[in-house]
Amino acid sequence: MKSFFKNVFSVFVALILFSILSFFFMVTFLAILSPSDTVTVKENSVLHLDLNGKILTERSSPDEFAIPLPIPLLGNVGDAPSVGIDELKEAIRAAAKSEKIRGIFLEAGSMAGGGPLMQDLHKELLDFKESDKFILSYSENYSELGYMVSSAADSLYLHPYGLIDLSGLASQGIYLRGMFDKLEIEPEVFKVGEFKSAVETFMNYERSDEDRLQTLEFLRDLDNINLETIAEARGMEFDDLKEISNELLIRRAEDAVERGVADAIHYRNEVIRKLEAITGAEEDELETISASDLNKSPEKLSRPTSRDRVAVLYATGDIGSESSNGIQDAAMVEEIEKLRENDRVKAVVLRVDSPGGGVFASEEIRHNLELLQEEKPLIVSMSNVAASGGYWISMPADTIVAHENTITGSIGIFGIFFNVQGFMENKTGIRADIVKTGRYSDLPNPARSMTRGERAIFQELIEEGYDQFIDVVADGRQMEESRVREIAEGRVYSGRRALELGLVDLLGGLDLAVEIAAQKAGLEEYRVSEYPAQQSFVEQLFSDMGASARTRTLKNELGPLYPLYEQAQSVLKNQGVQARMPYDIIVD
Template sequence: MKFLGNVLAVIVGLLVFSVISFFILAGIIAIAASSEGEVKIKENTVLVLNLEGRALVERTSEDQIDLNSLPGFGGIASVGLVNLKKAIQEAAKNENVKGIYLQAGMVSAGQAMLHELREELISFKESGKFIVAYSEIYTEGGYFLSSAADEVYMNPLGGMEFNGIASEIIFFKGLFEKLEIEPVVFRVGEFKSAVEPFLLDKMSDENRLQTSVFLNDLNDFAVAKVAESRSIDLEKAKEINSQMLVRKNSDAVDLNLVDGLWYEDQVKDLLREKLGLDEDDDINTINVTTINKDAKTKNILSKNKIAVIIAQGEIVSGTAEGVIASESFVKEVNRAKNDESVKAIVVRVNSPGGSALASEVMWRALEEAKKEKPIIASMGEYAASGGYYISAPADTIVAQPNTITGSIGIFGLWFNAEGLMKNKLGLTTDVVKTGELSDFLSFTRQLTDLEKSIFQNNIEDGYDTFISRVADGRNMTKEEVLEVASGRVWSGIQGKENGLVDVLGGLEDAIEIAAIKAGVEEDYKVAYYPQVKPWFEKLMADLTNDVQTRYMKSKLGSFYPVYNELENIKKYEGMMLRMPYDLIIE
């Protein structure tokens, strides 16, 4: 009977799921149908930028649909920086759009991408139009972005995080000791600390130094921008931030970080006042997707193109989604190189690095393309280690002041699981081999001195190649590169000071530089590569991933970050060019 009951429960569950799915799908189709056709922007319209709970990525589909109104979805997980900037630019030009209503207190993004979006908002204000920001809760990054608005409001019972940034690392030494797993590390560079979580139980002095330096750089930059936008004395802003002087909501008003503690209906009344509407009048609004349909791309009829190749994620070999896969990347580079209408290539790098082999394959493709056309690198949130490797061939490297870059170093990681297998699991192995090294790097035993020397020599050769690639690309001597290498991470500001970066700026700056170098600065259009998946296909993939992630989080709770880090270890195959660790800045 229990078995029969379980079967019936499953059948009923499937029926319920099917019915719900039918209505949700019908709703999606209705939204899609209503979004088609000519866009007409009404007079007295406000562009709504609702980034609450969204992850800021480089680019999303042009036909992205807002599913906030549908039950069970809660909005699309990501929003594209390129899409947002395009919408803001169009709003500045369109006489029917009078201002922006920004909701971004809980946006998920790194500081460099937030800065690029923030700069676009500040440029928008030059049009004489208003920006009003409101949120119930402001995170550090969310407030950094929102502070660009003319007026900033917060819910009376909300909250604000304006207390500096921190980065915390999970160390696995104790876990491996309990499991009797011995990590064996091969590396070059005193700052190449990507392997420290496997060997130590706290940061090395070198790693603490570099992390402290670039975190302070990033924080000082953000605080200075907030102070400027909010007309607060810089030293006072630093004091507020370092001592967390916003300890209750009224403090945020008293310290001029927000203009008032209001409810959203009060903010809507303010928008009506700015638009000259009566209190019962509806506010005409438009979202990013809709306004972009009405946007006119610069010189859209031009035959000259600047190709922007988006390179976001970890660097791996082959083809894969959500990462920078070497085979896919090379295909896009060659496509742009062989297209006669493409006059220059901008590589938009947002990567902590990854496989050394994949990085070399992509470097080669860019080096060959450079013989035909100008190559400009635009660094986003981070372009470190392998991310810097693929930036090195560029004629010009552009980075934000708060970009994380450098980390020029290399490492390899191997695990001896003999103790785990024998003492914990009761497993033993035996081997027959034809040569002394036929079972080279077996994980069931300790490495021999010969194996260690071979692996270490390969790591040192890989490091020498990395240094040479940077030296050739930057017109520096190997000795000059070595002074800023050793795996050390730098901010964009520091990168420019030590010769790793040419220009401080964003993607638009890189595109303009590319157009100038190609001699087409007065006549070009921008083409983005690779092609973005249609919104529905992306939605289905995201839903599947979201279900898997939610399930693991519900099962593991606070141990989920540890599980996630252990899953990432599986990617460490061969020689790696990667940032010191998975950088989570809070």
Template sequence: MLQFFKYTLATLVGLFLFFFLMFLILLGIAAAAASEDEVTVRKNSILELKLDREIDERGEDDPFEGMGLLGGLGNAKYGLDEIKASIRHAKSDDNIKGIYLSTEILSAGMATVEEIRNELLDFKKSGKFIVAYNDICSEKAYYLTSVADKQFLNPQGALEINGLSSEIMFFKGTLEKLDIQPEIFKVGEFKSAVEPFVLDKMSAPNRLQVTSFLNSLNNHYLQNVAKARNKSFGDMKKISDSMLIHYPEDALKHGIITNVGYYDQAVDYMKQRTGLKKTDKLNVVELKSYRKVAKEEDKYSKNRIAVIYATGEIVNGEGGKDNIGGTKFAEEIRKARRDKNVKAIVLRINSPGGSAMASDVIWREITLAKKEKPVIASMSDVAASGGYYIAMAADTIVAYPNTITGSIGVFGILANLEGFLDNKLGITVDRVKTGRFSDMPTITRQLNPAERQIIQHGVERIYDDFTSKAAAGRNMPVAQLRNLAGGRVWSGIEAKERGLVDVLGGLDKAIEIAAKRAGIEKEYTLKKQPHQKTFLETFMSGMETSARTRFLKAELGEMYPYYEKAKKMQQLQGIQVRMPYDFSIQ
């Protein structure tokens, strides 16, 4: 009887907590809905661009914005689309007199930063001002703040201008200690995704390609910064290569910033520019609020351009929110092709690649769509390997100068765990087969030469298909294309020089080209795909996963990215057309 009452009480408590949780959720949604129209922008206001969150391609609604409820809700990513829309709206908003940039460590790729920077440069054409203040300013953050009219750096702060670098972790020693033998299959001397498992340092070809595209990115960076600060490229190159900036005074001396000062001094300057006294309160509107005001309303038009966002790794099947499911994205392209109101398609790609099969499924739908309407590919931070695969069928490929692209190559990897199981865990494996290759592929024994040949032939077959299709898409001989392939990674500038990319520019440029090709420049509206779930739909479908991810991030801290990489290894099914490795440019 005591046990009965105990379980009954536990059930009642659980139900109470559930309904209380749902009450909080509904309360938050109701509060957000009620305040949706309460965002007002007063005269002589400053738009604060505080880019302290991860920046994704598309923004997402979060009714818990700023409420800090339920252990971390209300911390949605910013969307590149809504940041651009906010800057664009502020340019013509009579109540906005300037922009205050608040950036330190940007969680965004170089091409994303480039697009925001270009929007800020366009904003300055209005005659309005941009002010930046930093305690610490990273290389990426300075790329943005370099366009500011006034740049304040804390007297005890730090500014990083010392060039770009990229590090790779190698696991050969770890695998040897665990008695795990990797079975490697690849085509292309630059296809170095497998190197971390078989080498303890970069191969010569890999070092060549990384050196090449990093210098291309760095030179582009320095050229634009030099232009913004009225300096020569040679001066900026010397400052960067010799690391002449150690202290804020150095940055001031070399003309990298305009002021060494504190936050209150930056605020006083903005008050002066808006005609306020020092004792007056500065009218500041935050991005998280202003983006609601600047939200672009859909204009009705029979002429539509479908913008299909392909973000994340390419996987088989439907995929999820943070990757590109081959089946799902092929269907999105199919819907756009069959929609008579859609006159052109823009495929926005931000992907390092992934499954060869899924990439080919998407490629097929693009080739079919291209027969009926213009298809333009817009490359974001990364559109390499499988990401390039799904772009190469487009009529025109648009990339940023600092997009990472190319990597036309193929690899496959298996792990022989026989030694690990026996020597480390005491597990042995025996088998019965009906044929010579019945247990192939397997991870519990070493592959024999005949089995290796079968897999290697499959990898080579996919590479031949990949390069042939790329050559056809680029209208160049296969031999010429293969000289650019081999898994080699290029910057957007390098890719444009070699014919792998047609135009340098961003998403707006791709949309402009699509409208012109379709003959609808004067009147069209954008149809963004795939459909984004509402916050409530996302919350209810992924509450458990989201909570687990938050807890892991909080617990693992800086080690979380390595956990995430290990987890992604489980998703590498079948032959892969993927970037050489996951890298972070510092």
């Protein structure tokens, strides 16, 4: 028996060593194969933007290994395939100027990403068309946002069995109160703001009337923005597109062509023949080049060499003191201090993509941004989401720029704790026995209900925190306190609506924010530098390997319930006072 266990242990150790050696061999092999020479662009080439199945992000990976790698025993390690809009913009602008690039072959029907980034890409493609070069789009299927991006094309083709999803937007909430009742778990919720619905997942049986109203309002805004963008690009009437969307009139490929949503139905090989005809290439000899290769070629855009810089500081994810994948306050403060002390940095653009988080962490970041703003121009550029705590940290800005379809506002706070006494005693037989020196020594205690007096104390703290949020907004936006209270209440707005209410100053993207920052700093020539520095793929691999493996396991086990698990983890990690928007607004 002893020999048996010894052999089993030996095999186990051998497997682990084999996995480690295989991993290093794979990384080394990829590094050897990775092209290090400058890419050559041939005459009559086509920029191929193969974006199907990719996630559009703010920044490109610093190396070429930002794809899932199959590692023995661990499965795929790494994030889902992604592409940075910075890389795409650079390549599209280079293609517009290059005499060797004839046009763009766009495959983006099934790409994913936030509405603001997708709209930014759409605009970049429209700007490219001013070079009098073509854009040809093809996909087997088009999602709502994928089609919006692709509508910038001169010719838009669809597979004979493909579909174009123009059905409008929807947001589905999941409510756990019934489950808590059965488990005898009591959420202790404190909030200010009729529309502060982040806690409804835990306290309600269904969506509240207030949340239904605000969700419908901003979904209509986002949907109208998408349809307006498509209508202008395709030369269609908005009302016609609205009818197509409301009645789901695109149910097969032929419907799309008949109603002018697509130009023709083709198989992919037929589309390649068309590209060959346009560029004068022989059959099967179409010259294409990817965005990453074009950006490494002699045709790439030249970068400014000025000593002066406009810094773009990215604030992405949940805000907290223990955020591992989001905005960790101590790390963000360190970056802010570096920028404040760097003489070469003449202005800063804070690029916010955050639903909020802990109040303490949000205020710590805001305070340090305020110190920076006293010395250098500070412009905020809102990305997909800049709500609640994400809006809080934006308040020191000289100017706030948001996309039309940014989700922002949610000026309100909440606190949540869980009383598991019933679950412990009646479901598991576990009892807690408390010894304390003062009346509130164990507050909050998950093993018992709060008293009326204790609830009053927490509600008072929440209301004080809300008043502080109101003061921060009133000071930052130079608004009357009464006006801020009128539009606050935890309500969520689109960027378009936020402009009408005075919550933001201008509508536009990151490029506009950078231009404004340079103007305020009096710069004519400058470089744009991005912070914080990104980890290489190998660094990410080693730092996140354990967490990634655990996340993959949970995703496989929980399936569609995984987003709910993420929400619960965020709340449990940040129990106490939070400034966060309604959870996980996903529009389909």
